[in-house]
Amino acid sequence: MSKVLPLRHLYLAIPRHLLVRPPYQPPQPLIHSDPTQPMLAFLVPLSLSPLPPLPTPRAAPRPPRRLIPQATAVTPSTSPAPSPAAPLFNWYDQWYPLAPLSDLCPTPTRIVLLSTPLVVWRAAAAWSVFHDRCPHRLAALSEGRLAEDGTLECAYHGWRFSPSGACARIPQLGPVRSPRACAKALPVLERGGLLFVWMGARAPRVDETPHSLEGDARARFVHSCFQRTLPLCFSTLLQNVLDPAHIHFAHHGFLGDRAQAAPIPIRVLSSSAAGFTADYDAGNVRLRFLPPCLVEIVTSTGQSFLYYAVPVRAGLVRTIAIRASARRVLFRAPAWADHMRRNLLLEQDLQLMRTQQEAMRTDAESEGRRDYSRAWGAYQMPASADRLVVEMRRWLENHAPEGEEWFAFGEGEVEEAGMRMEGHVKTCAVCARALKSLDAATVAAKGVAAGAAVVSVLAPEHAQRVACLVPTVIAAAVWAACARLRRGFE
Ligand code: FES
Ligand SMILES: [Fe+2]
Structure with missing residues (x-):
């Protein structure tokens, strides 16, 4: 039986007692004192090398197909609404x-x-x-x-x-x-x-750098890096990452335990066009949403997690998940085994997120609307545990109210992307290599099993026939084990 871990937020296999610590003191301030660039300043390196010149001329990117003509009502929030003149978020200049x-x-x-x-x-x-x-x-x-x-x-x-x-x-x-x-x-x-x-159509400024773990002393050692394309709307995946309450139920027996479910008081500490910051677990978990697509989680136990939700197109999103810490880990499972486990966890969520999307699609179609990708009007979110989903919705409505293509649900052709092989293994160097080795081992085991079986039948002496049965059985067992392991890649 799988060991049940009492966890309090997404994908963290952290014993609960490690989370009960003195108040969280991050090594660097998460909110910069410059109010104009509160989020970006934290990750901007001290020295930046100049970017390569852009080829000229460059045509402006194809304008996105708008799905939502107007912003819908915004959930009441303590965060300030942007001024009417504030420019809308540009999804391309990122x-x-x-x-x-x-x-x-x-x-x-x-x-x-x-x-x-x-x-x-x-x-x-x-x-x-x-x-x-x-x-x-x-x-x-x-x-x-x-x-x-x-x-x-x-x-x-x-x-x-x-x-x-x-x-x-x-x-x-x-x-x-x-x-x-x-x-x-x-x-x-x-x-x-x-x-x-x-x-974007314009060149990035020197102070516009990507959000990553580079230069972050809290994340010197990367323990896991995983990517997978999923047949989901971009915002559906973001909501999942911002939802610590689902861990004890959707991942019961793996990361969570239904019996441990309890209120999760979440505090939104700041919110602006540059994203929002929140904490929970008495300040032991600090979370930031950094537009366009990153959720960063830092814990008081020294773990850092980056979850990118990269918009692919209507109905498809690519998740890139990185786990790191300031300390080296002495023993690590092979990367392919780590990826197998992550695939399993993702699929537990995937099933539920697909049902969410189907319900929203049905609602929208019955009302003759096309903006089903943000049809959150039917959500009932009274608990503090839903605070981050509410804040995500508020941020989108305030700063990016127009429905670009990647907020739409996909049609039938994206279904294949839901498969582990299509969504991950074919694009993962580690798993593709492991699968190739596994297939080679399967062929070898089949050959040994067949050869030893033939010899055991043809051997003149009874003792020889019995002796040949041993490698036959071992090779057949290896063959069966390889076949079973292969299902983990499919
Ligand atoms: S050389 Fe590329 S289309 Fe002709
Ligand atoms: Fe992989």
């Missing part, structure tokens, strides 16, 4: 994590972000990210190949592009310098083990 660096391969790979297909590839020392369309006749550059001269070659007619996006060669024409022949390159940064991309 850094987004594309994937853990360890999961990326240098060959051209398509990754979708904000409903925009991108191609990620690496030549020599640096990663490049382009819009995944060739300027010639719009074929996907992710179908291309890495050429010998370190350029990306389009698979259709062989145009080649340098890492900056400049057209290096047109086989049918020779070298060209026209900006119209350039691929659209996006600014990228490697931070905290992740590859970040800037999606």
Whole structure:
């Protein structure tokens, strides 16, 4: 039987007695004294290297399809509402994590972000990210190949592009310098083990850096890094991460215990266009929402957790979860085993979140509305434990009231992404490698079992036949174990 751990917040396997400590004293202030940049200032490194120049000209990104024409009513909150003149949140002028660096391969790979297909590839020392369309006749550059001269070659007619996006060669024409022949390159940064991309039409300012664990003394050692694409609306996943009350029920027997459920007094400490900060468990758990897509949780026991909810497109979101601390851990389970456990926990939530979305979709369709992705009007949230979900809703309504595509539910084609193989294993270097080894072990075990069985039948002596049965049984047991383990990847 699984050991039941008394936990008080999301995914933390922390014994309860460790949480009852003197008042929490973070090593650095979570709220900066500069009221204009309260959240960003905490993570801005002391020295910033200049960003690579942007290719010119760069067209403005495709405007998002608006699903919600007007903001709906805002839940009463103690947080101040923005002034009427405050600009709305720009979802494009932001850094987004594309994937853990360890999961990326240098060959051209398509990754979708904000409903925009991108191609990620690496030549020599640096990663490049382009819009995944060739300027010639719009074929996907992710179908291309890495050429010998370190350029990306389009698979259709062989145009080649340098890492900056400049057209290096047109086989049918020779070298060209026209900006119209350039691929659209996006600014990228490697931070905290992740590859970040800037999606905006304008260049990022030097003080606009991605939120990551880089330079954070509380998170010197990363113990786990996990990504998975889920068939969910972006905001549904964010609500789940901001909901400590579900742990004892949705993860009963794994992370929680129904019998331990109790009120969770949550305090929202600050809220602005730059996100919000809250704490609970008598200040032992501090949480920040940092737009566009990060929830950071820090505990008084020295654990740091980053949960990115990266908007892919309608009905699809990618979660990137990182666990770190200031201290090294002597024993760690293999990464693939950690990923298997995380997949299991995510799927416990996934089932419930899908039912939530179905109910909201039914409500919206029965009323002839299209804004079902934020149809939270039917929620009843009287407990303090729901305070963070309320605050998330309030933040979206105040600062980003328009319904972009990634707030919508998906249609049938996203169903496959719910599978573990599609959503995680195929894009996880660790699990893909483990699966390959497992398949090789399965083939070897099958071969040994079959060979030993044949020998045991053909052996002339009874003693030889009996002796051959032993490797047959062992190999068959290994074969069965491999088959069982493989189901954990599917
Ligand atoms: S479409 Fe890319 S070279 Fe023609
Ligand atoms: Fe994995």
